[in-house]
Amino acid sequence: MAKPIDLNLDHVANLARLDLTPEERARFSTQLGDVLAYMAQLNEVDVSGVEPTAHAFPVVNVWAEDVPEPGLSVEDALRNAPERRDAMFVVPKVVE
Amino acid sequence: MPCSSSPRWSSRRSPEAVSEELYYSTISELSRLLGRRELSAVELMRAVIERTKKVDGRVGAFNSFDEADALAQARASDERRSKARGDGAAAPSRPLEGIPVGIKDVISVAGQPLTASSRMLARFVSPYDATVTLKLREAGATCWGRLNLDEFAMGSSTENSAFGVTSNPWDLERVPGGSSGGSAAAVAAGEAVAALGSDTGGSIRQPAALCNVVGLKPTYGRVSRYGLIAFASSLDQIGPFARSVGDAAWVLGAIAGHDRRDSTSVKAEVPDYHGGMAALADSGRKWRLGIPKEYFGEGLDSEVGAAVEAAIGEYRGLGCEVREVSLPHTRYAVAAYYIIATAECSSNLARYDGVRYGSRSGGATDALDIYFRSRAEGFGPEVKRRIILGTYVLSSGYYDAYYLRAQKVRTLIRRDFLEAFTQVDAILTPTSPTPAFRKGEKAADPLAMYLNDIYTIGVNLAGLPAISIPCGFTRGGLPIGLQLIGQPFRETELLAIAGAYEGHTDWRTRRPRL
Numbered sequence: 124m125a126k127p128i129d130l131n132l133d134h135v136a137n138l139a140r141l142d143l144t145p146e147e148r149a150r151f152s153t154q155l156g157d158v159l160a161y162m163a164q165l166n167e168v169d170v171s172g173v174e175p176t177a178h179a180f181p182v183v184n185v186w187a188e189d190v191p192e193p194g195l196s197v198e199d200a201l202r203n204a205p206e207r208r209d210a211m212f213v214v215p216k217v218v219e
Numbered sequence: 220m221p222c223s224s225s226p227r228w229s230s231r232r233s234p235e236a237v238s239e240e241l242y243y244s245t246i247s248e249l250s251r252l253l254g255r256r257e258l259s260a261v262e263l264m265r266a267v268i269e270r271t272k273k274v275d276g277r278v279g280a281f282n283s284f285d286e287a288d289a290l291a292q293a294r295a296s297d298e299r300r301s302k303a304r305g306d307g308a309a310a311p312s313r314p315l316e317g318i319p320v321g322i323k324d325v326i327s328v329a330g331q332p333l334t335a336s337s338r339m340l341a342r343f344v345s346p347y348d349a350t351v352t353l354k355l356r357e358a359g360a361t362c363w364g365r366l367n368l369d370e371f372a373m374g375s376s377t378e379n380s381a382f383g384v385t386s387n388p389w390d391l392e393r394v395p396g397g398s399s400g401g402s403a404a405a406v407a408a409g410e411a412v413a414a415l416g417s418d419t420g421g422s423i424r425q426p427a428a429l430c431n432v433v434g435l436k437p438t439y440g441r442v443s444r445y446g447l448i449a450f451a452s453s454l455d456q457i458g459p460f461a462r463s464v465g466d467a468a469w470v471l472g473a474i475a476g477h478d479r480r481d482s483t484s485v486k487a488e489v490p491d492y493h494g495g496m497a498a499l500a501d502s503g504r505k506w507r508l509g510i511p512k513e514y515f516g517e518g519l520d521s522e523v524g525a526a527v528e529a530a531i532g533e534y535r536g537l538g539c540e541v542r543e544v545s546l547p548h549t550r551y552a553v554a555a556y557y558i559i560a561t562a563e564c565s566s567n568l569a570r571y572d573g574v575r576y577g578s579r580s581g582g583a584t585d586a587l588d589i590y591f592r593s594r595a596e597g598f599g600p601e602v603k604r605r606i607i608l609g610t611y612v613l614s615s616g617y618y619d620a621y622y623l624r625a626q627k628v629r630t631l632i633r634r635d636f637l638e639a640f641t642q643v644d645a646i647l648t649p650t651s652p653t654p655a656f657r658k659g660e661k662a663a664d665p666l667a668m669y670l671n672d673i674y675t676i677g678v679n680l681a682g683l684p685a686i687s688i689p690c691g692f693t694r695g696g697l698p699i700g701l702q703l704i705g706q707p708f709r710e711t712e713l714l715a716i717a718g719a720y721e722g723h724t725d726w727r728t729r730r731p732r733l
Contacts, residue, residue, distance in 0.1 A: 144595075154604060155608055
């Protein structure tokens with residue numbers, strides 16, 4: 124397993140689209156270092172030949188009839204928008 | 220009418236006795252009074268509102284409540300009851316009719332705030348009802364208030380809420396547990412008759428144990444997650460808090476069932492849990508209980524250990540067969556859990572981008588900037604830590620070493636339980652290694668906080684049902700909880716086993732001084 128020292132906070136925070144303050148960087152680095160060191164004990168477990176479990180009770184091929192039904196109204200869908208105009212979400216300009 | 224019969228499992232005390240105050244009564248007691256017209260749903264709701272106004276300044280269980288809406292629901296319940304009587308129809312068995320049920324602020328209630336105790340959703344209003352909310356309404360319950368939690372259900376103390384810390388009603392200097400700390404505290408303090416919470420790694424059972432109430436995590440897939448704000452989708456499950464095992468059975472019966480809106484909900488018939496547990500008690504069946512030695516080692520508080528040992532003795536006295544079982548991978552559960560749960564959370568919380576809903580930073584100048592700044596301003600420290608950790612264990616080069624390995628260990632943990640269940644009907648453990656800790660005691664040390672979940676998270680990894688019931692108090696007067704873990708989709712047996720102990724003890728009837 125990777126050593127805790129491999130945790131590149133800048134890289135991971137960028138992947139997560141999350142700005143961290145310098146204080147958060149320093150604090151998380153120590154705290155997550157402890158947590159990752161603790162997690163390293165999973166290396167002791169012999170997992171050869173063991174299948175991974177993603178779900179305790181996997182339900183596969185859940186089919187549903189493709190029937191139109193009423194959904195949220197435009198007004199309801201926009202009700203929690205941070206910024207809106209008419210029937211649209213407003214965001215800063217994304218294309219030049 | 221199930222409400223009027225005296226269930227055998229509580230025969231040692233008179234089930235007819237109504238508790239000291241309306242707001243401390245059980246669903247069984249209240250539904251009998253409501254059915255006889257000795258109490259109206261509006262009177263009951265008023266008593267609960269009054270109690271909440273009196274104590275919640277100290278307890279802090281609620282993020283918000285809508286008094287007018289609750290009273291309107293209660294009035295509608297009284298009208299339904301009058302109409303059913305006027306029509307001459309036989310009164311249907313509707314134990315939740317008119318009962319105020321508190322809702323964790325992570326479950327949608329149409330038209331009400333849905334904050335997840337996060338600044339990110341401080342102004343969010345639910346556009347629709349969660350399936351469990353709809354089902355509670357169909358059962359006649361009054362959906363009551365928005366109960367505090369650790370932000371996005373991430374924590375074990377309710378200290379991670381953006382809107383204030385909930386206090387343990389038994390000692391206001393201590394935490395109620397978490398993440399469903401508001402739900403547990405509200406039921407313990409008489410601010411709701413029952414409540415819904417969600418349990419990803421113990422978030423129903425641990426606060427139930429720390430607040431002297433009953434908390435049930437159903438089998439994964441038993442209850443629809445539609446309308447529950449997602450934390451870790453392969454682990455999350457909604458369940459009840461209640462003042463008795465029988466009450467938990469009533470609420471589970473109302474909210475369980477397949478839902479086409481949640482593709483992980485299971486197509487299995489919903490049994491009559493309450494009737495089923497009474498029938499099992501009548502059958503005189505002798506249960507086989509497993510005691511996993513790995514749950515009684517280092518880190519277990521001596522008073523908690525002694526109370527659980529006493530409970531084991533009580534079960535022996537009831538004629539149950541008690542034997543030691545082994546869950547050899549227990550020591551790896553916390554590590555596996557915090558890899559899987561944070562991985563899923565980092566994915567689920569990617570949706571909070573400040574674009575279509577949730578808070579948006581005012582300073583953003585372009586699209587990417589909206590993401591970075593809105594998430595930095597909207598999320599609290601624990602949520603950020605988990606997003607970082609989850610993103611890391613899923614990132615290129617680390618996925619196999621962390622995430623995939625944790626999923627394989629999950630398989631081994633699940634096998635341990637299924638192997639144990641070839642010998643026993645249920646597994647008995649402490650719910651939490653310690654009683655309620657002081658506010659701030661573990662807040663600066665995430666790993667110490669994570670280790671507090673050691674007895675509850677294996678259950679989520681294996682998808683099993685489990686219940687925490689009151690089993691004693693420390694010398695200092697803090698509640699202690701007993702956990703019973705059952706086999707998949709066999710909640711009726713689990714409830715019957717829990718009810719057998721509850722019927723021979725009176726821990727659940729003790730009330731905090733407030």
